[in-house]
Amino acid sequence: MTSLTVAELQQKLRAREVSPVEVLDALDARISAVDPQIHGYLSRDVAIARSLAEKADVSLPLGGVPIAIKDVINVTGEPCTAASKILRGYTSTYDATVIARLRAAGAIPFGRCNLDEFAMGSSTENSAFGRTMNPWDLSRVPGGSSGGSAAVVAADEAFAALGSDTGGSIRQPAALCGCVGLKPTYGRVSRFGLIAFASSLDQIGPFAKTVRDAGLLLNAIAGKDPLDSTSLDVPVEDATALLGRDLKGVKLGMPREYFIAGIDPQVDAAVRSAIRHYEGLGAEIVEVSLPHTGHAVSVYYVIATAEASANLARFDGVRYGHRAQTDNLLEMYGRTRAEGFGPEVKRRIILGTYVLSSGYYDAYYLRAQKVRTLIRGDFTRAFEKVDAIICPTSPEPAFKAGDRSDDPMKMYLADIFTIACNLAGTCGISIPCGFADAEGTKLPIGLQLIGQPFQEARLLQIADAYEQSTDWHKARPVPAPTPK
Ligand code: GLN
Numbered sequence: 001m002t003s004l005t006v007a008e009l010q011q012k013l014r015a016r017e018v019s020p021v022e023v024l025d026a027l028d029a030r031i032s033a034v035d036p037q038i039h040g041y042l043s044r045d046v047a048i049a050r051s052l053a054e055k056a057d058v059s060l061p062l063g064g065v066p067i068a069i070k071d072v073i074n075v076t077g078e079p080c081t082a083a084s085k086i087l088r089g090y091t092s093t094y095d096a097t098v099i100a101r102l103r104a105a106g107a108i109p110f111g112r113c114n115l116d117e118f119a120m121g122s123s124t125e126n127s128a129f130g131r132t133m134n135p136w137d138l139s140r141v142p143g144g145s146s147g148g149s150a151a152v153v154a155a156d157e158a159f160a161a162l163g164s165d166t167g168g169s170i171r172q173p174a175a176l177c178g179c180v181g182l183k184p185t186y187g188r189v190s191r192f193g194l195i196a197f198a199s200s201l202d203q204i205g206p207f208a209k210t211v212r213d214a215g216l217l218l219n220a221i222a223g224k225d226p227l228d229s230t231s232l233d234v235p236v237e238d239a240t241a242l243l244g245r246d247l248k249g250v251k252l253g254m255p256r257e258y259f260i261a262g263i264d265p266q267v268d269a270a271v272r273s274a275i276r277h278y279e280g281l282g283a284e285i286v287e288v289s290l291p292h293t294g295h296a297v298s299v300y301y302v303i304a305t306a307e308a309s310a311n312l313a314r315f316d317g318v319r320y321g322h323r324a325q326t327d328n329l330l331e332m333y334g335r336t337r338a339e340g341f342g343p344e345v346k347r348r349i350i351l352g353t354y355v356l357s358s359g360y361y362d363a364y365y366l367r368a369q370k371v372r373t374l375i376r377g378d379f380t381r382a383f384e385k386v387d388a389i390i391c392p393t394s395p396e397p398a399f400k401a402g403d404r405s406d407d408p409m410k411m412y413l414a415d416i417f418t419i420a421c422n423l424a425g426t427c428g429i430s431i432p433c434g435f436a437d438a439e440g441t442k443l444p445i446g447l448q449l450i451g452q453p454f455q456e457a458r459l460l461q462i463a464d465a466y467e468q469s470t471d472w473h474k475a476r477p478v479p480a481p482t483p484k
Pocket residue numbers: 119120121122144145164165166167168169170197304415
């Protein structure tokens with residue numbers, strides 16, 4: 001049962017072939033069997049979820065469907081650790097808006113997914129509570145930062161999940177785990193109740209087994225929220241409305257700067273073959289240029305760290321989680337942060353504080369903002385010619401755990417193709433498009449489509465056309481993780 005898509009599950013629930021409680025129990029059993037090897041979940045509260053399942057209304061859009069939640073989104077009465085020791089023991093006192101909306105749609109938040117501490121990373125190795133394993137090869141990373149959300153969907157330990165994407169944290173792990181990951185347009189989904197990393201870049205979005213499922217989740221969570229002034233009052237169209245329409249007249253842009261030396265040859269080949277497949281479906285492929293691409297990673301690491309240094313100032317031992325034991329106040333602040341934050345988070349706070357400090361602000365932060373405007377302009381110009389941009393999600397398939405953990409620069413480059421989309425504020429999706437062979441192990445490859453702002457319905461139509469005419473999305477980790 002746990003291998004069903006959300007759409008299939010809904011049908012069975014509505015036909016009363018299964019009850020929400022049976023679904024929850026089956027999922028819980030699957031998690032118990034598989035998660036000891038994957039470690040995609042940090043915690044789950046079966047009692048709360050069961051009581052919700054007992055009264056679930058299956059006539060609602062997501063009625064009775066359990067959804068896994070990245071442990072950076074607040075759910076009343078549940079832990080929200082951001083995979084950081086500093087928030088160990090913290091219990092949420094309120095629902096994030098996305099959670100309130102999932103509940104209103106009948107869904108059941110179930111399970112807290114592992115991540116890189118405060119969503120900073122690309123491998124989920126920065127979690128303070130142990131790494132998540134890639135279900136296709138347990139010695140490899142699932143990507144990050146939403147590696148737990150991606151892994152549990154890929155391993156049929158969740159029907160769908162929510163993650164957050166600041167520079168690629170939904171799309172990159174989706175690519176490395178072989179599922180669908182959608183980053184909505186900035187302002188499409190409320191960030192209220194998401195633990196902030198970089199507020200001008202963060203966006204919550206779904207992980208799913210199919211493009212349609214991602215659309216169903218987006219429908220539930222999208223829309224203006226008075227509690228988040230950056231959510232935009234743009235009409236929420238049905239994200240699944242265009243699914244099934246043909247691709248005649250659709251133009252896809254291949255950015256010259258994204259097909260470069262250094263990409264894994266198997267990734268390059270799979271993406272090029274996906275592009276030929278699109279031509280076969282009737283789409284027109286044109287070359288486009290995003291000339292400022294080369295600056296995206298640097299600009300991101302100035303802006304994101306600057307915002308993080310401000311956002312993380314609130315974790316000082318006074319209000320949340322961990323507090324160092326001492327009777328001197330200043331020492332308490334310092335020691336709480338020294339004990340509570342991991343090395344990558346500290347590195348970012350230091351970098352972000354530096355680029356904002358007087359004397360350096362103009363040279364780094366202000367300049368980065370100007371280049372961000374140029375990057376956004378690249379996309380605006382490309383979208384005058386094409387409906388979506390097509391490129392790899394990640395330059396390579398899943399890498400071995402431990403391979404990058406000592407080299408932050410190398411880790412940062414994992415997001416080279418996803419970051420610009422966040423800087424430009426537009427929407428993007430990763431879908432499975434093939435497999436690489438790594439010494440006999442099959443590793444998923446992700447295809448990225450970047451859409452025009454607020455054109456998620458069009459983006460999903462384009463993604464779905466590929467998915468429905470290929471079989472990649474049906475593949476599951478083989479051999480399936482053996483139950484303990
Ligand atoms: N890997 C990027 C980083 O470490 C992106 C993370 C994210 O999107 N949250 O910042």
